[in-house]
Amino acid sequence: MTEMDAYLALEDGTVVEGQGHGVAGEVQGELVFTTQYTGYEESLTDPSYEFQLLMFTYPLIGNYGVDPEVFQSDGIKAEACIAREFSTDPDDVLQWFRDEEIPAMSGVDTRALTIKTREHGAMNAGLVVGEDVSEERAVELAEDCPPISSKDLGARVTVSERQRLEGYGGSDVEVALIDCGCKKNIIESLRQRSIDVVRMPYDSTSGDVRDVDPDAVFVSNGPGDPAQYTDAVDVVDEFTGELPVAGVCLGAQVVGRAFDAETYKLKFGHRGANQPVKDLEDDVVHITAQNHGFAVDEDTLGSDLEVTEINANDGTSEAVRSDYLKVEARQYHPEAHSGPRDTEEEFFDGVKEDFVEGL
């Protein structure tokens, strides 16, 4: 196999050279980092990484191979993967990049890039991988890269048509899941609680949802700016007060927007498996998996929704709730996979109860 070179350029003019893997090609998108040391298979297949180049801060990626069972979607969703070093024995991860035709890069000082990202904020990036690649092309790609907020990314990762998935061991209740790029384990966590899931395209209208006649509405995670997800916001707006509503990650931002809150872009986001979330009721801190670049501005939230959990690091809102409207949304990922499972039971058991009770 011929060796490939790689150049990564950032919008601030930084260019680094490294080894190329996967396939020759060029990509653009936002460079983000995650601080998890396990879970590369789950992260790379998480549709929320659409239009992002995913960089791992942990230097050794691929050590325990690749197991399709744990994928969170049908394949790698990140535009590219960057790590200090990919395992060659086992070399599953390198083979995976080739199979999925994803460019990847190693041999770079990822910690230095992380610090740059932290200081500058998440930056647009261009990556070229191949046998004969030019630094200039990488720079061009970074400069031409449209801002992530301008992209309608939901279209790229949602289901093409409605899909009905039955709950395991029973069908206690049915939920319409607005799939903005849903991680598999959200659906699994619902089905494991005997919830039937009707997975619907991200641009489903209220009418589409009424056709299904669900007992509840759930908005999934997904890539990009929540402001792009106007249909999903309309659905939540329409059904709030009529059916229980729940959301995770981007879903929480959609719920916030449906309640007229504003959302904004974080400097470099929260991505990792160690994010502390404080429950404001009992002050207990739970460790959560997170992957988001946008957040709900809690000051604009109005009085119908209550912030019930905040991020212990920076105070941003992590959970909103309305008891009487039965709205429950989490900014973090209670479904984990990857990441800690501290909040899985509490969240999914809670929403099921809401769904069953109804309004």
Place this chain on the structure above:
Amino acid sequence: MPTREDLDKVLLIGSGPIVIGQAAEFDYSGSQACRAIREEGIEVVLVNSNPATIMTDPEIADEVYLEPLEPEYVERIIEKEQPDALISSLGGQTGLNVSAQLAEQGVLEEYDVELLGTSLETIHMSEDRQQFAEFLDDIDEDTARSMTVESVDQVDEVIKKFGLPVIMRTTYTLGGSGSGVVRSREELEQKVEKGIELSMTDEVTVDESIEGWKEFEYEVIRDKNDTTITICNMENIDKMGIHTGESTVVTPSQTISDDVHQRMRSTGIRVIRDLGIIGGCNIQLAYNDATDEIKVVEVNPRVSRSSALASKATGYPIARVTAKIAVGKTMDEIRNDITKETPASFEPTIDYVVTKIPRWPFDKFEGVDRTIGSAMKSTGEVMSIGRTFEESMKKALRSLDIVEPEFDTDEEVQRYLETPTDIRMFACIEAFRREFTVDDVVEATDFDRWYVARLKKIADMEERLADEGATEDAVREAKRLGFTDREIAEHTGESLGDVEDSRGEATYKMVDTCAAEFEAETPYYYSSWESVDEVKDTKGDKVLIVGAGPIRIGQGVEFDYCTVHAVQALENEGVEAQIVNNNPETVSTDYDTSDKLFFDPLTLEDVVNIVENEDVDWVMTQFGGQTSVNLAVPIAEELERRSLDAAVVGTSPDSMDLAEDRDRFNELMDDIGVKQPEGGTGHSEEEALAIADDIGYPVLVRPSYVLGGRAMQVVWDEFELREYMEEAVRVSPDHPILVDEFLADAVELDIDAVSDGEDVLIGGIMEHIEAAGVHSGDSACVLPPQNVDEERLDEARDAVRKIAKELEVEGLLNAQMAVQDGEVYILEANPRSSRTIPFVSKAVGVPLAKAAARAMMGTSLDEMPYEDEPYGDHVAVKEVVLPFDRLPGVSPTLSPEMKSTGEVMGVDYGFGRAFYKAELAAGNPLPDSGTVFVSVRDKDKDDIVDVARKFSDLGFSLVATEGTQKHLKEHDVEADFIEKVHEASPNVVDLMKRDEVDLIVNTPDEKRAREDGVDIRREAVDRDVPYITTLRAAEAAVEAIESAATEEISVNSITGYLENR
């Protein structure tokens, strides 16, 4: 929840002396805890018997008690100090045990002292195997199953239930004999039968074996609000069956998926929550790859050795947070001291690989079994940090500071792969130099394939360097894999300079708890070969202090104490103090001890790279024991070679060399008129025998090229000398041996002093209690001297001053002297820190290491507020702790080679009382009644009479061997006759076996008696019977027992003693 307002004063119990299984980690955690609690405005009273610790420094706690960690002493302290509460979880198993005893005896209730942190009930629950298994069953977590077996008939049932192998556990037998892995039915039948016979409860326990499962540890912290987080996970490369303290451990886990990791993490959190542990703790888990099962192995309900490792590996201060939790805070209220921005209630994440390797003492014991397994044998550990696994591993291996083992044949390599020993990792790398395949090594070691494949990369790189030469590509890749320049030069055949030209510069990365997600304030770094260096630019003068590395016999926590003191002293000198060290258990590697901490190997190259990168002005090598002293001259040369504008500060490397060069030192002593024992250098066997003949036996022999007492021996006749030269040390013209007059029956003195180049400050003089010929590090000693007259002491002082002047000492000087028949001799003078520095400093209240560091930086002694030998009315005794109970089969004798792992200090008014405390603290409590066995050499017969009479008066009965018994009888002291060992039965060994002797006084002289002594001591070690081998120690013991019998226990803080001067 804020800090509790009802707490004004808390008592913290330390962990006592360094022993195998309990090293410096509790000095680190205790010191950090003291600071954390005092920050909250709460007074701390500390008790610990180990003087060689930072935690027992007067500035660490409000009151420091160097008293035995025994309930009755701690009770007196509680009575005196009236603390509101007690913290038990930071002093290791010792601290926990003492706390539990105080609670059980009702002492805590009586004095209204609250036990902070985890409840005793929880502690019992997690420590009692049976209860713990039941608890796990209740919460549906799995653990290795266990069965009580009362008859051989049950063997079928056992095998049906657990399969083979199984683990046998005999209950209530001495030393756990009969325990271990059983692999066949026949063996199991035999062992069950034997076990039941030996057991006091007529039963044995058989456990399901999970040998060969992967082993993991999770460090968990929980606060009273139920917030529970994990600090990190650790993967043992050695699988289940090898004690985690004996395993090579990597953080974070490398070979398990997120799913397995999260399941184990969830199990850990659940178990700790349901147990109700408060503060830092540790859970061990086993994972079976084939069946995807997880089992709980055990829980440590307190801060442990692993906590120290986890703290250093992640940067997260576990002890600090545990202490804050104990006094009422919750984690969300505690600031993460590393980022200064985020709270402590988060989980650290790391962007590097950490490797820990234990340091074993096998180089100190002839014929010791090097196999490692389920029991601890290591004394310390090294940790290293790298951006690749290979780099992390190679740094750790060179941090061990051992001679890299060589293997002769493939069969030998295979053997070392199959049998776990201290050198298995070296054998793995060697295997790949010899065409073993990854599969071969996986098969032989049962290591996970990933690790083996990575180890192969190291050997592959060596081959590539040899093939390709020092190309820039190859050199850079080799650096990334952790090769030193010297290794690269060796493999490529290129010059060091060429390698340096193509390798680029080392970059230093920060250990910041968060993989760079947040800006951090911490000055904690490690070297790597990346593109960007992150060390914060600082101006001003910089001093790099070279630390001591892993705790090992001969180089214990006392050198970490000296390192830390040097840093503290420099704070007042207006320079930036940096530390380089590789021991995760220590205070010196705490993130807030120095201005900058470099966690790196202590090799010439690693150290000088820091000097270069940091533009360091001065390097201090006096404080880190032999490891750093050995680097003094090479560093000086390397600075020159690399044209770096830095210098080794303090006593010149040349003077250090002079002190260790036998001939130069002799000459100097002659010049200044200081007497030395007669001696000579033998370049051949004949020459050595002739010298010995000339001097007269016994003589002290040692190889001239080994430092620090290695292979040193007293030989009593020509036969023994020949044997020594045939078996222990080969003599050749290049490797001569030194033959010295052995000053039998001399009183040995140890003197610690500081010089600024002009004046000399004598800190204190210690008198050894053990006989001459025992390594000074193994000898109990007393300060001030008890049996040497002032005139002789003056002579000794004079000699020290002269030597300091002649050697132009700037910094510390330790002199070992001997007084025999009114003559004062110098045995050794070492211009560097000695292991007695902390003991003397605490006993006299003069911080000698600090004074030395300041003197080295140019402050004169005149400007410091210290006076010579400021003894008070108190007497301080240092006693050592020996590892024989942990190393079965090792001859438990003391010799000129050091064997002790740690030390304690006993202080009181009067020698007897101080000695009594020291023995108690060292774990050899003197009896208050019973039988004393006495057998002394002719020379001691007259003097033993008074000792024996006193024992008799104190109500002891005496047994004595023939000569001694007769002599006592002649002086009207009754003793029962007993046979000599090796002659007939019953003898004292039989008595010990029948539990009929409580103290042994045996002063041997001839060889035969010394052989008897070995048997007696082995038995005494196994049976915990105190064993005394010198007349002076016997006198001390009887005085001690008398004082204990007639006087009340008294306790006093160390400042209390010093203020009474």
